[in-house]
Amino acid sequence: MSSYQHIISSLYMRRTLFYINLAWANVSNSLKSRLAYREDFWAGFIANFMTQMIGVLFVAALFGRVPHVKGWYRYEIFYIYGFSQLTLGLFFLFFSNLFEVSERYIVEGWFDRVLLRPLDSFFQVIIERIHFEEISNILVGLVIMLYSLHHLKISLSPSQHLMILGMALSACLIYLGVFTAAVSATFWFNDRGSLVSVLHLMQNFSGYPVTIYGPKLKFILSWIIPYAFTAFYPAVQVLRPSKYVLYAWLTPAIGLLFFGLGMFTWKQGVKAYESTGS
C-alpha cells in the first residue's frame, strides 16, 4: 500500500470512529432522557408489547383453525410472521425517526439545523431518535420463531443462526431504502408523507407467504416494493431449503440495491430542500 493510500484509509478510519463515537453519545443521551421519565418509558414499552400481542393473537386465531393454507403449514406461517416482526423491530428500533422527516424536518423546516452541522445529514436525522420500545418487537419475533421451529422440529446450525442474522439485517436495509426514498419525495413535493403511510400500511403484507396473494400482488411485493424479501424469502430458506433458494440469497443484494437507491434520492432531495421560504 502506498503512503498516499495509507493516509486516505487512516483518514477514513478516523472519520468512521468519529461517527461511531457520536452515534454512541447520541444513543446514551437519548436513553438517558427516555429513562428520566420512568412511567412514560414503561407505559410505552407495555403499550408496544400489547400491540404486538394483538397482532400475534390475530395471526394465531386466523391460522390456528386450519392446519395449512395454500400448502403452508400453520407453524411455517408463524415462523414467517415471527421473522417479519424481528426485521420490523430492528428497522423501527434504529430508523423510526425517518417517519418524522417529512413533517417535522422538511415541511416545518427543522432540517435547517441538520444542514448547519458538519456531519452527514442522513446520519444526523437517524441518530436523533432510538425507539427503544421496539426491543419488545424483536423479542416477540424471536420467541415466535423459536416456538415455530420447535414445533416444526427444525434445529439450526450455528452457521444458520448467522445467516438468519445476516438476512434480517439485509431486510432492514430494504425497508431503510424504501422509506428513505419515500421520505425524500417530500423534498420536492412538500407533502406530509402520504407515500410513507401507504408504504407503512403495506408492511402488513410482509408477515405472510406471498403465494397466498394473487399473482399481481406477489409480483409487486417481490420486484417493485420488495417486502417479500424482508421475511418470506429469507424465512423459506430455513423452512424449505430447496424452494426459492435463489430468492433467499438475493436478499442481501436487494437490500444493498434499495439502500443505494434510498441514499441517492436523499442526496438529490437535500439539494432541492427549500426550507420554509423566507
Place this chain on the structure above:
Amino acid sequence: MPIIEVNNLVKDFKRYRRRPGLGGAFKDLWARKYETVHAVNQVNFSIDSGEIVGYIGPNGAGKSTTIKVLTGILVPTSGQVRVQGLIPYKQRYQHVKQIGVVFGQRTQLWWDIAVMESFNLLQKIYEIPMSDYQARLEKFDQVLGLKELLEVPVRKLSLGQRMRCDLAASLLHNPKIVFLDEPTIGLDVAVKANIREFIREINQEYGTTVILTTHDLSDIEELCSRVLMIDAGKIIYDGELKALKDGVDASRRLLLETIFPVKLSGLADLLKDYPLDMQSTDPYHWEISFNRNQVNAAQLMHLLLSSLDVRDIGLEEPPIEEIVRRVYQARKVQ
C-alpha cells in the same frame, strides 16, 4: 480582503397560487398555477472580517433567504456566494465548521436533553480541544450566566434562557462568522442588553464577524456600524448607519431647560442668525428644531450655554424606526 462576497445572488421559489374558496381548492388539486417568486433578486454586497453588519427589512423582504443561502442551507438559483473563499452549499462541511448560526425562532440545541449534554455533543461534533472548550464555556458564563441553566433540558428553558444558551452554543467552536437571525425577538429589556453586550464582546475579543438581522432597530443602533437594507429582494441601502440617518432625515431637535424663565423674544433675538423653529410649553422648557445641514449643532449649543443659565440641554436625533419607515415609504411612492 472580504470574508463574505455575494455577486448577483438570485433565489427563486416556486409557489403555487391558491385559488379562493373550497371550489378553488378542488381545482388546485388538478391543475396548479405556479408562479416564481424572486425572494432574493440580484443582490450584491461584501463584508469584511470583523464587521458587525445589521441586515434589515420588512417581513418577506428576503433577509432570511439571504442568510440561508450564506449559511449553505439553500442552494442559490443563480449568482455567486463565497464565504471565506468557500461555496457554502457545495463545501458544506468545511463551511459550517467556520460559522455559527442562531435562529431566534428556533433552537439549534437538542430539545430533550440537558443544555450541558448539548454542549458536550457540540464539543464532539466540532472536535473542539477540551481546554479551549472549557475556557470558552467559562468565558461565556461570565457574560451570559449559563451555570444555572446547564442541567436543564432545553424544552424547559424560557425564551430568554434558551437564547442565551443558543448564542453560547453557536460560538463554542470559535467560528469566524456568526449569523444571528432575530436574536432578540420576544426578549425582555434586561436579556436584550445582556445579549448585545455579549455580541459586542465576542466581536472585540475574537474578531468574530457578525451578521445580524432584526426587527428591533435599537439592536442595530447599539451594535452595527454598517447597515444593509433589503426590500422585495433587492438591497436598497448599504452603508453607514449614520449616513443613512443624515441622508434621509437631517432634522434635529434640541431640548433646553433653563434655571430662569426665558422670553420668546429674547431667545429669538439671541438665535436670529440661525434658521430654526422654537416652541415652548412654559418659559423654562424650550424645543428648538433645525436642519443639521444648515445649523451647526455644536455652535448652537455653545451659544446657548454661554448666554443662558442652562439646567439641562440635549440633542435628539430622529428615531431609527422613523428613518426606516421613510425609506420604505419613499420606495413605495416610486
